[in-house]
Amino acid sequence: MKIDLTGKVALVTGGSRGIGKAVATALAGAGADVVITYRASADEAAAVVEKIVASGRRGKAVLADAGDFAPASALVESVTGEFSRLDILVNNAGITRDGLLMRMGEQDWDAVIASNLKSVFNYTKAAVKPMMGQRSGKIINISSIAGVIGNAGQANYSASKAGMIGFTKSMARELGSRNIQVNAIAPGFIDTDMTAALSEEQRKKLEQNIPLKRTGKAEEIAGVACFLASPAADYITGQVVCVDGGMVM
Ligand code: NAP
DSSP: OOOOOTTOEEEETTOSSHHHHHHHHHHHHTTOEEEEEESSOHHHHHHHHHHHHHTTSOEEEEEOOTTOHHHHHHHHHHHHHHHSOOOEEEEOOOOOOOBOGGGOOHHHHHHHHIIIIIHHHHHHHHHHHHHHHHTOEEEEEEOOTHHHHOOTTBHHHHHHHHHHHHHHHHHHHHHGGGTEEEEEEEEOSBOSGGGTTOOHHHHHHHHHTSTTSSOBOHHHHHHHHHHHHSGGGTTOOSOEEEESTTSOO
16 A cells, blocks of 8 residues: 655654654655754754655755744744645654653753653644644654653653653544544654664663564654554544554553
């Protein structure tokens, strides 16, 4: 089955690197026009836009901290102004500030909750307006298996990712009658800058605990995001899809 998103307009938060970059370019590859946001990586964001444009679609990168409320609605308004509609929102922006609770500072907690969870409130609240008017929309939240099973040293991160799952299910119930599907993807261990710090020994140990015996690629998350964004997923809502090589089952 070929996924066809021709004529759709997508917004991906944190699309300059890693999973967000892979999702943005895959959505464009499937035919969508794509707007990405970023917080720091301007050159990387510009390169993603170049890739989107090279695939024949319209693309745009906007500097916006996903944790800030006001820019989200202004950004969605400018997207619907320029691109006429908004069909797909991927809430992907996220950070880690790991540490055991005893050593976790208030700033580590607040920064993670703002970037990973408040951001989802900010952008979903803004995006549902045009989606309700269109009576269609797909919202995909990039959570984590840490939000499903927890992780020592990641209380802030796991709480933010579990919060995303609760938010996803509540939105699925609120927005179902408007034909807006809301789902979450829970990636396992995916090779990106976020996970680059592991030593070779740590990586080997980790891979032993993954039934598929390897870490994942950002493109393997992007494929599932494209499916959830497509008409093939019209009857799927409120779900958490673990893309983790079988770690959670
Ligand atoms: P990454 O390589 O570190 O990339 C993070 C992206 O998010 C960057 O584009 C970054 O933009 C952006 N970003 C971070 N905070 C932002 C903010 N406040 N406002 C706007 N943009 C922001 O991370 P990744 O591995 O691709 O992770 C992407 C998502 O997948 C995250 O939500 C993460 O929690 C989730 N996830 C990842 C894994 C994994 O194994 N990698 C596993 C489970 C879940 P700048 O470069 O401009 O800062």
